Amino acid sequence: MTNHWNDLKNSDCILAIGCNPAENHPISFKWIEEAIDNGGKLIAVDPRYTRTASKSDIYAQIRPGTDIAFLGGLINYALQNNLTHEEYVREYTNAAFLVTEKYDFQDGMFCSFDDQEKTYDPKAWAYAVDGAGNPKKDMSMKDPNCVYQLLKKHFERYDVDKVCAITGTKKEDYLAVAKAFCGTGRPDKAGTILYAMGITQSTHGTQNVRAVAMLQMLLGNIGIAGGGVNALRGESNVQGSTDYGLLFHILPGYLKSPEFDNTDLKGYLEKWTPKTKDPKSANWWGNTPKYTVSLLKAWYGDNATPENDFCYSLLPKRMGNYSYGKIMEKMGKGELEGLVCMGMNPAMGGPDSGHARTALGKLKWLVTVDLWETETSIFWKRPGVNPKDIQTEVFMLPAASSVEKEGSISNSGRWAQWRYAAVQPVGESRSDLHIIDQFHKRVKALYEKQGGAFPDPITKLSWNYGNGHEPDVHLVAKEINGYFTKDMTIVDKDKTLEFKKGDQVPMFKYLQDDGSTVSGCWIYCGSYTKDGNQMARRDDGDPTGLGLYPKWSWCWPVNRRIIYNRASVNPKGEPFNPKRPLIAWDATEKKWKGDVPDGPWPPMADDKEGKYPFIMVPEGHGRLYGLDLKDGPFPEHYEPVESPAKNMLSKVQNNPVVKLPKNVSSDLGKFPFIGTTYRMTEHWQTGGMTRSLPWLVELVPDMFVEISESMARQKGIKKGDKVRVTTERGSIEGVALVTSRLKPFKVEGKMIEQVGMPWHFGYSGLATGDSGNMLTAAVGCANTNIPEFKAFLCNIEKGGKKA
Amino acid sequence: MGISRRQFLQGGALAAAGVALAKPGEANVDAPGLRTKGLKSSTTICPFCAVGCGLIVHTKDGKVANIEGDPKHPINKGSLCSKGSSLFQVAVNDRRLQKVMYRAPGSDKWEEKSWDWTLDRIAQRMKETRDKSFKASELNKKDNKEYVVNRADGMAMFGGAGLDNEECYLWSKFSRSMGVGLLEHQARL
16 A cells, blocks of 8 residues: 555545455545544445445446456546646656657557567556656646546546446446546545455456546655555565565565576676656665665675675576466476465466465475465365375475464554564464474584585575574564664765664664664664664654544655655645645645655655655656556557457457467356456455364355356355356356346346355365366466466356266 | 543443443443453454554463453544454453364374474474475576576465564564565465
8 A cells, every 4th residue: 555544534536446345454444534534535446336336426337357348448538638737747657758659559558569479568558768768757747648648548437338338337327437537637536446356366456446546646645644556565564575575575664576687696686676867756776786785785794795785686587477377387288396375275376276375285395384274275185186196295384373373464554563472372382483493403414414406595505593492572573674784884864873783773764784783674763773663652742633643553665645646736836625634735844744755855846855656666746657567568458358248449349469378268158157356345365264263164165056036046155055167267156146236237138147146165274175276267467477366257057066 | 521532331231131220420430440440451463454552461360351342443433343342352361272282194183282392393394304405506498598596485375464564574484584475465365
């Protein structure tokens, strides 16, 4: 989230698209309801009439996977009706930037597509640059090659009638959404967009998110209280686990994991440190060398020296894509020997679970670390297999629960909050921290004794977390924050700061690229300082009244509660909305008041020191036009891989850079219905944490399949009947739930029914049932590889599996 | 009314349980005092979704006796959803794993094992796989050149969204030190 949960109360209009906060983030509704009490409007856009929809002012039904059409139509509506925040768009986004004349878009395809490789060459979409190397601009935004004009042209095809034909939304509902939400383009209004997996789980998921962000930039809604682009994250620390780089392409703090051709530290830094020649651009990622060297110092300690590239050569280098789906493919081919699952359940959580379960059987060894037996840990005795046929050696380690250990987790609003151990772990269970510590120490001992392949990355690793049974979590947290490795004097403007060796670094602007600082994750620098553990703070004071709670826990970066907040003021530093000022420049004191600003510099209009507000891109301006995406600089509507409709906007049916697996089918004769998966309050993810709790099992005991009343009549299915749902991947059984929440969609003049189901059930736990993900396809977003769980084609029959 | 919001909520819980309240003032003598009197308390954050609600854990003699919403927490102000309200049953639950379990290749049952035996064997497996699958260099087909990659492609590491930050950090540090490129978690799904 650019903003945070309490901030929802500040919104004049909340657009929930591809998420269902009343159901899946129930307590967030406390703040959504406060916004409604304050006169704000709630809009729910969803294939189903959800709990969120039931509380909304406007509900618009949308066919799964057509979000770009829906959002593109809103972009067009705002542009055509002059509802954009003109000054914000001109000054803070790349709307005025000129694009190279090579850029072209024809009938669903951007230029420079390689038909053989199915890839674009994004160089053809670059900015046009002047002699000094800076992007050319036309501040009148009239040049036909400026982003604003290209944007307008791209989205003028997304007129209301066309959009509604694609999305299946009723025109009057769509117009009500457009009018209400685009009405927040005024400087004194704030609109927020909330989204979750309905947006990301798509073959064009990243472009869905971009469409959200672009609409928000056009309306001047990013960086302000009550605004923002807000991903409602689903797991208690999925924000933190991402921040700490548990993905193949990143290291902690969103530093890139090295690629094979970043052959030394210099090459790595050259490749990944963005550059600008514009003195008004802060280009924050220009600090990449400081954060990288501080990370290497945290990992390799005194062994990391300037002479040996700070041990850069000890890091593994990637060649290719190792995303989750690719790993499962490799596993299925028998190319992997081992897998460790730390509280993850791949027999359930990924697409095409049938394949995943077979793939697990190709492993030589499997380690699961969890509170419970999971479908993954007992995959070898799952229904329908003979354990004798499965040669995988399985270790099931009992993990401590969250109330049995100490440490921090980061919520969706980036608040890192400290938890305490209330009791000892149950039985012989142990914390994940202890288990990881043991993995390292025992592997290291083996390498020290026996030698082996390239032991240095293990034997030279800096690992000093005390001598207790458990590693000292405070020492880990202090290393993450970072400390000085020698006495330092730092001159910061008019202040001279003295630090001793071992002092905690107060904030990331003091991190260094010469080895004099350690920091395990630069964005968390400031979380554990000489003043102690900031994440444990419990002062609930709210001095601005905006709900920023600056002394409650700690929020990355630098306790800034709303990011890009320099975009909440005009170039002179005056709040666009004086009724809800987030930050304001005090010209007398020459400092910012309010939230921690996005950098200390004076307002943008200051000739000498002013900076643009979007500090994380080298051009300093929000990107209405994207430069580094795999599937085009603008979002373009394509159908989901399995769809009942032809693309009504171009002849290109699916995202052209997505490669299709064999087991997908759009044969409406076999699979005439739209399938979608979803979650509910009473269960959670793969069900491991909820299907063993008697209270929750009593509330929702069975796997169910939700259908509309019209489909129930048509198929002769009654509530409570057993039904079978089938896709090209598999077949599952569930209890029919007939509701008026689901309605068919109008697609090319025909009514197409939808089938909805949760994916929380499996064969382990107190309550068991068939798994929704047996049905979903292993095909994902062109940029992130996140699977398209939300839109597929299926059939449904009465009578369950035995029918 | 002369009672705090918290006491009011507790009174509400009593009423829901079928205990009639003659007048609001009697809420002052009801469950909160009795239920948590003499118990130790500490705060925690909900382990389910990422709203980050606060809870208070009450313990007695080293055992969890009660868990409820933290009324001081700015996000939830004491409220919880059905999952958060059930955190007690995560802490106190017969189905929780208590022992290390091992399943030999081809076996149809779990065997109980010691931590020491198991961790040693896992370390051995990791080392064998690392040594066997270690790639010091790899050919790039595009330029037909060998590049130093120092990667162990024989094993994958999954998970982290349910771990603490400090655990995630060490998981990343450990995995990369092992040469693991195949490191992924729930954020990809």
